[in-house]
Amino acid sequence: MASVNVAVIEVFVILGQCLLLVFPQSAPSQKNGICNVRGSKLLCLNVTHLPKHLPKNIDYIHVIDSNLDRLEQEDLNSASVETLKFERNVIGELTEGAFRLLPNLKSLHMSDNRIHANLTWCLFFDLDNLTSLDLEGNRFNAESFSNLLTLKKTAAPMQYSKDFCRCETTADERNSSCSEELTVLPKLQFLRLSCNPFIILPSDIFLPLGQSPVVSLSLRTCQLLYIDNDTWAPLQHFQKVFLKNNKESKIDELARNIANMNLRTNISLDLSLNSLQEVPMAELAPLNSTLVELILTGNNFSIIRRSAFPQLHALVYLNLATCGIGTIEEGALATLPNLKYLDLSQNRLIKVHQAVMLPTLIFLRLDRNPYDESSCRWQRLHGDGNDENDYDYDDDFFVPIFEKMNRLRSLSFSWTHIKTREITKNMFAGLKELRKMELNKCHLRSIEARAFSALQYLQHLDLSGNQLEIDNDEVFSRLTSLSSLLLHDNRISFKGAKSPFKTLGSLLHLQLNKNFITHLTKDLFLGLENLETLILRDNNIRYWNWPVLGATRNLYSLRLSRNELMEVTEAMLTDFAILRKLDISENPFKCNCELHNFYR
Incomplete structure (x- = not known):
């Protein structure tokens, strides 16, 4: 064992040296x-x-x-x-x-x-192969961009003033806009200008990029007050524009500029953290056939009314997280006929509104509802711990029976305190195509037998961080496609259950750490013939006297750290023999002759 420990220490020393070289920001500061x-x-x-x-x-x-x-x-x-x-x-x-x-x-x-300078594209002259340019977090501005170049009256190719790079033109073109004469970065696709104090975006600022296939433009937190009518005109290919956290920009300016965006390609628009009091309906209407992604996170909506959105036939993704939404009127999303992804996390919702149950949705997130940001912030500052289970929410959340959502593939209620404290048999019966469900930290106490029986295609189920006990063998009945099951941080002891996983023949990953498990019975893991990873750490397991892993013939990794193991029995040795990876660290083993066979 001593030689193994030395080898492990050497491996970590070598790994640490490599990390310092690969990630130099982690290396200690050196004088030179x-x-x-x-x-x-x-x-x-x-x-x-x-x-x-x-x-x-x-x-x-x-x-x-x-x-x-x-x-x-x-x-x-x-x-x-x-x-x-x-x-x-x-x-x-x-x-x-x-x-x-x-x-x-x-x-x-x-x-x-x-x-700290005007954004002069001459800085990037001759970079004909550049596809990505990131200038975020500097002090670039554009206040005098229209005076970028000063032409000299000569017929020969000329050099501009020493403050700028060489840009070739002729006297015959001197009456044209100087920035229009400059063409740079012919392969540029991704341009990041966020966190620069631009304040204004003149109409000619992007003219030198007229031949560039820019698809993504980031202008987050740029203190924008004014954007010219034709600012976007040279960007004929762009698909994503991020205008997050430009609170100084007036909504009428925003409207005018959205209307002037290129309407020939699909657009992704980020308007988060702009202190909007309502969805900018009139401003979005011109993008009816091109807007595919809309991010409105962190604005100040309290109600989403029936007429909140214009007709947006192309919209696929809508993010309304952290907007203070308490009510969604029926039909509020009816003008979004092709919506597939909807995020309503961290709002003030106390139930799943009927307006949300759209038959087109394939992804729905309702995490942390109803959310009280001020209460959470106060408890982070003054509370007696960091456990978000202790944070106050305005109320509990009511989950109705889901109906007519046959396309839904992913559903998340993480950190949402479900009012009934129970998963009932019919609650998710209408979600027959569901592949992933997150129900972690929902204050759940029980699950009815066969509660998930309609979810025959479900592949991932997270029930961690609740107060659950698995007390019967039918809890996971008919989850024949399930490959990942997370049950850690509960109160599971399997009291009353003999073989609760017997129908989970496709399961690959099972997490049972941080529960109240003291015994492993012979048939507990019956049916898990394809299981690869089993995590049982942080329980109260002491030993077992009969093999319990016989049904898990493909088990690769078993983690039993931080239990109460004091000895290794013959049955345990039999089970360990099938493994490639075993973790039994931090257990109170008695170092005596009874461990001889294990060490051998």
Whole structure:
């Protein structure tokens, strides 16, 4: 055993050393900084400058948590680099053409620096292979973008003022918009500009991207006050726009700009955390045939009325989490005929409203309802623990019998305190196509026999964190497709149950940790012929005198840590022999001759 322990310690030492190299942000700060080459990657931490000559044949550079404050063109000269990341540095200035000597660069991340300048696309000239550009968390703005370039009156290709990079044009074109003459980043698809104080977005700010296939644009938390009419016009391909947390933007400005979005491609729109008091119905109406995803998380809706949404025939995904919703009027979602994904988590709902039971839904989330944010925040600050089971909710939640939802595949009630404290036989009878159900931390105390018998296609069931006892053999009857069953953090002792899993022939993963199990009976795991993982840690199991795992011939892993095991019987040895992985750590074994056979 001593040699095994030494080997394990050596493995952890080697693993720790590897993690420090792979994730340099975890390495201790060094006075002079450090750069390491691992394969084709250059990883730098706490440096003030890059190596004078970049190593050959590297394709990835990551500089993080350093004091690098300026990038010069001569610092970055490599034909092989494809990914460049400068995250959490103090870069305040990019010199013109800083990236021009990286012809094969595909991904550039400059997030969380201190770059304070107008957004000049000339900085990214000649990056013809770049597909992803991340400039989040800097100090970019666009107040004088229309004056980006100053043309010189000459017929030859010219160089603009020293503040900008070289942009070729001719005197014959001098009457055209200067930004219109510049075309950059012809392969750019993902553009992240969040957390920069843009304030305004002029109409010509994206003109140099007119030939770019940008599909995703992130402008979260940009203090936006004004967006020109034609701002989006050059972005002919974009599908996702994130305008989260721009509370200063007025709804009429938002309306005008949504109406001017490209209506030829499917659109995903994030308007979360914008202090909206009602769903912007008129503003969304122009996107009837193109809006497929709408995120309204963290706004201030109390009621979703019958006429809240315009006709949105293309809408598939709707997120209304954390909006303070207490009532959803009947027919409120009737104008969304193709809605498939609906998230109503962390609202003030006290029941499943009829308006929510849409026959088109395949995913429904109702976690943490009814949710009292102020109460939870107070208890986090002043409570006597961190257990969210102790948080106050406004009331309990009533779950009716689900009907006419034959397409639903996933249903979640996590952290929602179900009023009846019981799962009844008919509660989910109308969900015959359900594949996944989350009922964890719902204050459940009992489950009726055959309560899940209609769910013959259910594959994942989470009942953890409740107060359940499994007291009969019919609780999981007919769940013939179930592959994962989570029952940890309950009060299960199997009192009154002999073989509760006998019909679960497809089960692969069973979690029973943190229960009140003291004995394992001979037929307890009967029927689990395909089980691969069994977790029994944190119970009160002492030993067993007859083999209990005979039916689980495919069992790979058994976890019995933190029980009350004091000895290893012949029956236990028989069961352990079929395993590839066994964890019996943190048990109060008596180290005497009775453990001889186990050590052998």
